Amino acid sequence: MKVPLLVIGGGLSGLAAAVRAARFVPEVLIIEKHSRLGGLNSYFYRNKTLYETGLHAITNYAPPGEKSAPLNRLFRQLKLKRKDFSFCQQQQSEVTFLGCESLLFSNDFNLLLEQINSKFPQCIDNFQKLLLFINSINPFLPSPFRSAKRKINEILGDKLLTDMLLCPLMFYGSSHENDMDMNQFVIMFQAIYLQGMFRPLGTIKNFLDHLHRHYHSFGGKLRKNTEAIKLLHKNNTVYGVELKNGEIIECEQMVSTIGLDETKKLLSKKVSPAQPRLGFTETIYEIKPEKTCSLPRDKTIIFYNNSNEFSYKNPDEFVDHSSGVICFPGNFQGIERKEVVEVRATHLANYTRWKSIASCRDEYLALKRRTSRKTVTNLENIVGSFNSNIVYENSFTPVTIERYTAKIGGAIYGSPVKVKDGDIGFKNLFLAGTDQGFLGIVGSMLSGVSIVNQHILAKL
Amino acid sequence: MTSEEVKDLILEIIEDIDDEADFENLKADAPLRDQLDLDSMDFLDIVMELRKRHQLQIPEEDYPNLATLDSCVTYLEPLLKDA
Numbered sequence: 306m307k308v309p310l311l312v313i314g315g316g317l318s319g320l321a322a323a324v325r326a327a328r329f330v331p332e333v334l335i336i337e338k339h340s341r342l343g344g345l346n347s348y349f350y351r352n353k354t355l356y357e358t359g360l361h362a363i364t365n366y367a368p369p370g371e372k373s374a375p376l377n378r379l380f381r382q383l384k385l386k387r388k389d390f391s392f393c394q395q396q397q398s399e400v401t402f403l404g405c406e407s408l409l410f411s412n413d414f415n416l417l418l419e420q421i422n423s424k425f426p427q428c429i430d431n432f433q434k435l436l437l438f439i440n441s442i443n444p445f446l447p448s449p450f451r452s453a454k455r456k457i458n459e460i461l462g463d464k465l466l467t468d469m470l471l472c473p474l475m476f477y478g479s480s481h482e483n484d485m486d487m488n489q490f491v492i493m494f495q496a497i498y499l500q501g502m503f504r505p506l507g508t509i510k511n512f513l514d515h516l517h518r519h520y521h522s523f524g525g526k527l528r529k530n531t532e533a534i535k536l537l538h539k540n541n542t543v544y545g546v547e548l549k550n551g552e553i554i555e556c557e558q559m560v561s562t563i564g565l566d567e568t569k570k571l572l573s574k575k576v577s578p579a580q581p582r583l584g585f586t587e588t589i590y591e592i593k594p595e596k597t598c599s600l601p602r603d604k605t606i607i608f609y610n611n612s613n614e615f616s617y618k619n620p621d622e623f624v625d626h627s628s629g630v631i632c633f634p635g636n637f638q639g640i641e642r643k644e645v646v647e648v649r650a651t652h653l654a655n656y657t658r659w660k661s662i663a664s665c666r667d668e669y670l671a672l673k674r675r676t677s678r679k680t681v682t683n684l685e686n687i688v689g690s691f692n693s694n695i696v697y698e699n700s701f702t703p704v705t706i707e708r709y710t711a712k713i714g715g716a717i718y719g720s721p722v723k724v725k726d727g728d729i730g731f732k733n734l735f736l737a738g739t740d741q742g743f744l745g746i747v748g749s750m751l752s753g754v755s756i757v758n759q760h761i762l763a764k765l
Numbered sequence: 766m767t768s769e770e771v772k773d774l775i776l777e778i779i780e781d782i783d784d785e786a787d788f789e790n791l792k793a794d795a796p797l798r799d800q801l802d803l804d805s806m807d808f809l810d811i812v813m814e815l816r817k818r819h820q821l822q823i824p825e826e827d828y829p830n831l832a833t834l835d836s837c838v839t840y841l842e843p844l845l846k847d848a
Contacts, residue, residue, distance in 0.1 A: 329813045372783070372802045381783060382806055758809055763825070 307555040308334040308526075309765055310757075311546065313533055314562035316344020316710075317746050318738030320513075322560045322753030322761075323527075324383045324520045330765045331524025334554065336546070338532040338711055342513045344562070345710055345717055345739075346746060351699060356589055357509045358701070358709070359717070361606060361632040361649065362502035364477065364493075365747035366394060366412050374500065376747055382754045385519065391506035393637035395605035398502065400469045401687065403611040408469055412501030421466070428463045435460045439495070444488035447725045453490035454483070468615040473497055473608045475617045476630050476651065478744035480718035482581055482618035489723075489742065496745060502605065504637050536561070536571045536734070543734040546571075558761050560727075562738035562753065565720045566713055568729065581619045582716035584656035584703030588677045590648045591697035598694045600633070600646065607631040609687055617653065624676050625653040626683050645696060648688075650680045656703035656714040663704045673700045718744060727756040735760045766845040768838045774845075775837050778814045782807050793834040815841075819848050 309330050312323045315337030327333040341347050346359035367374030369387045380387055394412050401407035406424040410417040422429045438460060458467040471485065474493040479485045485493070505512045517527065535547040536559070545555035561568040566576040594600060612627040630651040635643060662668045677700050681692050703715030712719065723742035727735040735756050743752035766774070772793075779786050779801065786801050797803060811831060815821045821844055823831075830840035 329817050370785075373804060378804065378806060382810070754806075758806060762809065762813060 307545075307557075308332055309557045310334070310761060311336065311554060311556035311559045312562065313536075313546070313559065313568075314344060314738065315339075315342040315527060315529065316562055316738060316749070317346055317516075318741075318743075318749040318753035319344070319560070319562040320516050320520060320753070321379070321383060321750035322562070322737050322757045323525050324516065324523065325754045325757040326761055326765065327520055327523035327525035328384060329762065333525045334556075335520075335525070335527045336531040336533060336548070336554070337527065337529045339709060340530050342517060342527070342529070343509060345706075345712070346509055347513070347709070348508060348510045352697070354697075355508055355510060356699065357634070358587075360504065360509050360746070361477075361630065361634070361651075362395060362504050362637075363392075363747060364496035364500065364502055364745045366392070366501040366503045375496075375751060376500075379747055379751050379754065382758075383519070383750075385516075389515065390512075391639070392503045393506055393639045395502040396603050396636050396638060398473070398606040398608070399604055400472050400608045402465065402469060402472075402609070402615065405465060405469075410498060412503070414499055417498055425463060425466050428461055428466050431461045431463075432466075439491050442487065442491045444491040445725075446488075448488060450481075451487035453485040453487045456487060457490070468610070470494075470498075472610060472615055472617075472628070473606075473630075476608055478718060478748075479617065480583060480716065480721045480723075482583070482721075483616060486723075489744075492743070492748070496748065504634065506639065533571055535573070536568070538572060538731070538734070541730055542732050557733065558764060559734045560737050560753070560756055560761065561734065562736075564712060564738070565722060565724060565729070565736060565740040567711065568734075568736060577720075577722055580721045582656065582714040582720065583617075583619060583718060584654045584659070584715045585651055585706070585717055586624050586654040586676060586700060586702050587649060587651045588680050588698060588700040590650070590681070590691070590695050591645050592648060592691050592694045593645050593696050594691070594694055598691050599689045600648065600691055601688055602636060602642075604688075605633055605636045607687060611683070611686075620653055620655050623655055623658045623672060624679075626679055628652070629680070629683070631684055631688060648684070648691070650684055652680065654703050656707070656716070659702040659704045659715075663702075669704075673702065676700065712739075727752075727760065733764070766842065766848050768842055771838045771841050771845060772834060774818075775811070775834060775841075778811055778818075779803075781814070782810045791834070796832050797834060797837075798832070819845060821845070 310326045310333045312319045312335045315335045323333045323335045348357050365375045367376040397411040408420045478493050532549040533546040537545045543559050569576045610628040632649040635646050706715035719739035727741050737753045737756040741752045812823050
């Protein structure tokens with residue numbers, strides 16, 4: 306069989322790339338290794354309950370009328386209708402560093418301005434300068450790595466405020482240790498602070514099902530449980546894939562969303578020298594709140610740091626509990642209070658360590674439990690006690706994430722090296738998704754769309 | 766196609782891209798982009814729709830010819846005369 310466009314990976318960037326192309330040329334094919342769509346933003350079932358993976362919140366919120374906003378541009382490009390989706394905006398979120406003032410922010414940027422004005426009054430003028438600086442940058446122009454941390458600290462003149470502002474942006478999208486690329490910072494600052502966070506009313510499964518139906522309506526095809534083991538190429542032209550079952554699928558053009566080094570491996574090309582990748586653990590707690598339990602109802606996401614120096618790097622120990630993200634998926638506007646509430650906690654984790662004990666099942670599970678207990682203790686100091694009300698808990702480690710997403714090292718934000726234009730030296734194979742450098746659900750979907758627009762459509 | 770038909774075709778394509786596009790007070794000799802709040806990604810859709818519907822291949826250097834409704838008609842009418 307031969308298809309005009311083959312998309313490797315049925316995550317959100319692959320789905321978006323495929324929908325975009327299928328609008329004009331049907332017969333597009335997505336192959337997905339896993340039995341489900343979604344990649345890093347997917348779901349699983351335990352005890353007949355659906356649990357989401359990945360999704361805390363979608364960034365880049367925009368009201369329907371704002372035509373030039375990334376979210377609405379994305380919807381137009383994919384011919385999706387805003388009225389077919391119910392989006393719930395965040396209530397408010399918080400950055401809290403132990404022993405310091407905390408910063409609240411919401412989808413109304415004025416809240417963050419007021420917070421800085423009242424808690425960091427000495428910095429408010431410099432913060433306005435930072436906003437002007439952010440405005441002056443076109444983050445989509447390819448440029449070498451520039452340290453965002455150094456520049457922001459230089460403009461703000463306050464290390465604590467710099468770290469507090471960076472903390473959510475790093476946790477939600479930095480593949481670099483202790484820093485961010487300036488372009489990435491600008492994109493994330495706009496996505497999180499200036500535009501804001503939301504989630505769909507239903508589950509990520511509803512969202513993925515909608516996209517799948519939409520793709521299908523254009524004539525696009527999907528094969529799940531289908532793993533490519535080799536990308537077939539001659540010189541700098543690809544002509545197909547070899548699947549695990551030996552089958553060959555030929556194609557005119559290819560978009561790979563599986564990651565830079567992951568793609569190179571399938572091309573039998575040398576991968577770049579190992580650079581530290583950032584792994585994470587996430588624990589989901591299902592809690593039946595009673596009178597004794599006073600979890601916040603008005604906070605959507607809390608980013609915390611308990612150590613003297615905020616560090617965002619591959620930890621030496623299994624899990625770095627000194628900082629993390631606490632998400633309350635029920636605390637978005639317009640979501641009905643359920644009998645059981647969910648709390649999710651994310652920490653940086655060391656992939657190599659988890660991998661080293663993964664084959665000793667008992668030891669691995671015991672460590673998962675210990676880690677989860679330690680997370681509870683940390684969380685309770687911030688959100689109040691809930692330990693005795695937990696009815697279910699489940700943790701993923703970087704090893705779990707690697708198993709289900711095939712991301713090297715379970716690194717959800719991928720390689721520290723990004724290929725902004727998707728060009729990896731082939732005439733008809735381009736990279737989209739995480740390692741193209743746009744992150745988050747809207748970002749990765751726009752990545753798929755823009756790679757198809759730039760490199761594929763004219764040749765289809 | 767007559768020039769009126771070409772005009773309608775373009776408007777129909779734009780409406781298809783953005784169902785909230787407001788054609789009232791649309792000036793035929795002023796850039797569509799500014800009047801309708803379209804960006805370069807939307808413009809690519811016009812090009813792709815013309816290709817899908819009428820098998821027209823518009824080279825990138827000709828995109829500026831699609832800037833206004835009038836210039837669309839001037840450019841497309843000869844190409845679509847048999848359509």
